[in-house]
Amino acid sequence: MNSPIDTIRPTLNRDADATLKRAYARAEWRIVPLLFALWLLAWVDRANVSFAKLQMLSDLRFSEAVYGFGAGLFFLGYVIFGVPSTLFQQRVGARKTIAAITVGWGATSIAMTFIRGPMAFYALRFLLGVFEAGFYPGVILYFTYWFPAKRRTRNFSIFHSAAICSTVVVGLTGSAVLEHMSGYLGVAGWRWMFLLQAAPTLLLGCVAVFVLPDRPARARWLSDEQKCLIESDLARENSKMAGREDRPWASLRTPTIWNLILIYFCILSANAALSFYIPTILKEAGFGGYSAIGNALAAICVLGALLNVAFSSHAARRDEIRYHCAVASVVSVVSLVALVFVWHENRVATFVLLVTALAGTGAGISLFWQIPGRMLSGSAAAVGISFISSAANLAGFFTPWLTGLVRTLTGHYTSSFLTVACIQAIAAIALFAWTPVPGSER
Structure with a gap:
């Protein structure tokens, strides 16, 4: 005979599950949209140089090599300050850290308005990387404080899609500013673009706190x-x-x-090539003026973001993170190789391949970041995640x-993009061959 407590336990469990789901839903609506907006603005402020390039190079008489070196210097600052910034967040809290670094990178982005030569360009790109360094790994860690693995995978894919959607903002606002504000008050259009696109960052940085x-x-x-x-x-x-590494520095000595x-480096190689050169590819593919390029860029990014979320959500439901991450990398490889042979010949094929390449790298990054959390915990997660990033x-x-540099020397991008595709292929091989994931079917 069942006791009264046995009779009511299923009801209590159902009530608790419903309350837990409501709590997670409330947390998602409170946290994810703000982080999405901040990550979108971070990418706007780091990647809008790709659209400014259409005017800035001739205005400042920069070569392609100067532009490429300056664009890349962002990541040098990012690399050096990633671990210290994440450890700082763990000590003082996400709220204060995210607000401070957001205001910092917003101010640096506004300063891009005033550059006159290569050295100022290099210095500000490096400083921008310094400020942004702790944001992305900090959010990865922050999500582990709030959501279990399956919810975290879906929410992180939504969050990461902001990086893809940021190109929509860069394309639409950048094209409008370059077309309609060039020369306004005697200021070049690309300078207006840096100023207007950085202003919302300062505002949201204050909101975050x-x-x-x-x-x-x-x-x-x-x-x-x-x-x-x-x-x-x-x-x-x-x-x-069980078995996750929790010693902060010991994890860095493990294979x-x-x-x-290695895997993340390979995925990011493809992502960086796309992020900084899509407007140039569209221009060479014959998409017309700034507005046409901006509209095509927006459509590519929206479709790529939707495919990223759909693919990552499917991976979370199947609990096959490693397998789907590898498949996303393969999709990116095939798209990049095919892109090299069509972007001067067929605008429709160029458009479709940019969508699939962007979706592949986006899903690869979203799914990749669900793997370290299943291997590391505690302080080891804070150090390991920021070090990987x-x-x-x-x-x-x-x-x-x-x-x-290759474009300056050869006059085309073919060799560079084929090299990037080969590097991305290494990520797929490493995921299939060398990466077991605890707590996952694959």
Whole structure:
């Protein structure tokens, strides 16, 4: 005979599950949109130089090599300051750190309005990387404080899609400014573009300090029951992933970390090539003036972002993170190789291949960042994640510089993009062959 408590336990469990789902939904609506907006603006402020390039190079008499080196210097600052910035966040909290670095990179982006020569260009690109260094790995760590793995995969893919959507903002606003504000008040259009696109960053940086709670326990918009349920749910998931490295610096001596750095470096090589050269590719493919290029860029990025979220959500439902990350890399490789042979011949094929290449690199990055969290915990996660992000982002320095240098020497991008495709293929091989993922079917 069942006791009264046995009779009511299923009802209590259902009530708790419903309350937990509501708590996660509330957290998603409070946290993800703001982080999405900040990541979008981060990418606008780092990548709008690709659209400014259409005027800036001739105005300042920069060569392609100067542009590529300056564009890549962002990632050198990013690499050097990634780990210190993330450790700083762990000490003082996400709210204060994210707000401070957002205001810092916003001010640096506004300063890009006033550059006159290569040295100022180099210095500000480096400084921009210094400020942005802790944001991305900090958000990756921050998501582990709030969401279990499956929710984290979907939410992170939405968050990361901001990087793709940022190109929509760069394309639409950049084309409008270059066409309609060039020469206004005696100021070049590309200078107006830097100024107007950086202003929202300063505003949202101030908003973040009032909106983002460091952890569920400090969220005023969650009830005490909801806070406890989230903390308990995350603790249960963490207990299932035994064997994760939790010593902060010991993790850096393991082959696992260096394998992950290799994979992420290869994925970022393709992503950097696309981020900094899509407007140029569209121009050479015959898409017309600034408005036509901006509209095509916007459409490519929206479609790429939707495919990224759909593919990453499917991977989360199947719990096949490693496998789907490898498949996304293969899609990117095939798209980049095909792109080299069509972008001077067929505008429709160029458009489609840019969509699939962007979706492939976007999904690859979104899914990749679900792997370290299943291998590391505690302080090791803070150090390991920021170290992976920092070291692998050297790809962001070398790829634009190499691409611009090859273009200066040969007059075309063919060799550069084929090299990037080969590098991306290494990521797929490493994922298939050398990367077991704890807590996952594959």
